[in-house]
Amino acid sequence: MQEILNIAAYKFVGIDDSAELREDLRARALDMGLMGTILIAPEGINLFLAGTADGVRAFLAHLRADARFADLEAKESWSAAQPFRRMLVKLKREIIRMDHPAIxxxxxxxxxxDAPTLKRWLDQGHDDEGREIALLDTRNxxxxxxxxxxxxxxxxITKFTEFPPALxxxxxxxxGKTVVSFCTGGIRCEKAAILMREEGIEHVLQLEGGILKYFEEVGGAHYHGDCFVFDGRRALAPDLSARAADASARASEDVDLNLGLKK
Incomplete structure (x- = not known):
């Protein structure tokens, strides 16, 4: 039975009280019985959490009561077991490290x-202006x-800091193409799209909500395989079900979400 609600969410917004926010969110997450990882940086927040539906939604309600996060959107999936082993709240320089401070x-x-529009473009072989679609995977x-x-x-690439030189x-x-950058949940492809526009590439879009939102809204059309996730489930199928993970994958605290690399 799928009783554990898993969420992934992020928002780029200025944060100047990181230490106080860290303590508040850590206490609230523990009170709600949640496990996972929250990253806080001057540029925003990035989180992957799991717990009971009531606990997760109460935590989100608390977070959204802060005007900075009122419109924070979360991607949801369900699992039979808790995919994290502890609750971590970390302060970082960037919530997703690119080492490109102009972004x-x-x-x-x-x-x-959005996902339905991208699917339609892929079905027809071009965007609404007739341009070829270049799908750019910004993940490792x-x-x-x-x-x-x-x-x-x-x-x-083996880490996101390699993206700028690769570009x-x-x-x-x-x-002459429309570039659509994509990633797991939207955070890397958002930074990537901004950098591409900064570099003078004219027609650049990010896939809103990343692969997880695409799966949620249109399934696996034009996608092959699963989507890697940084928790004990290891990967999700297009129906958002968890693939059985081996023991070596079940070590979420050993994965740095800021880098996408094992420590």
């Missing part, structure tokens, strides 16, 4: 495309190996 997503988002190579969109571009090497490949 300030809180100052303005890159345009996005080991994540891509679990599954990705058909024909997606994969630069085999400089390949940016000419996108001439």
């Amino acid at each position: 300030q997503p809180a100052a303005g988002r890159a345009p996005g495309v 190579g080991f994540e891509v190996d679990e599954g990705t969109f058909d024909g997606a571009i994969d630069w085999r 400089k090497e390949h940016r000419a490949d996108f001439a």
Whole structure:
């Protein structure tokens, strides 16, 4: 029986009280019996949590009572067991590390495309302006190996800080195309899209909510394999069910969500 609610959420917004927010959210999460990881940085918040539906939703209500997070959206999935082993709340320089300080997503988002629209474009083979779609996977190579969109571009990066130099090497490949960056839940593809626009690539969109929102809204159309997730479930199928994970995958506290790498 799928009794554990898992959520993934992030928001780029200025935070100047990180230490106080950390203590508040840690206490609230523990009170609600939640486990997982919350990252807090001056640029925003990133979280992966799991627990009872009542506990998770009470925590989200508390978080959204803060005006900075009132519109925070969460991707949901269910599991039979708790995929995390403890509750961590960490302070970071970036909630997703790119090492490119000019990127300030809180100052303005890159345009996005929702899942139904992207599916329609992929069905017809082009966007509504007739441009070819270039699907750019912004995740690490080991994540891509679990599954990705058909024909997606994969630069085999091993950490997100490698994305900016990879872009400089390949940016000419996108001439005349509509680039749709995507990732697990939206955070990396949002930063990636902003950087691509900064680099002068004209037609750039991010997949709103990432692969998880795509699965939720349209299933696995034009996608092959599963979606790697940074918890004990290891990967989710297009119906958002968890694939059986081996013991070596069940070590969420040994995964740094800020890097997407095992420590």
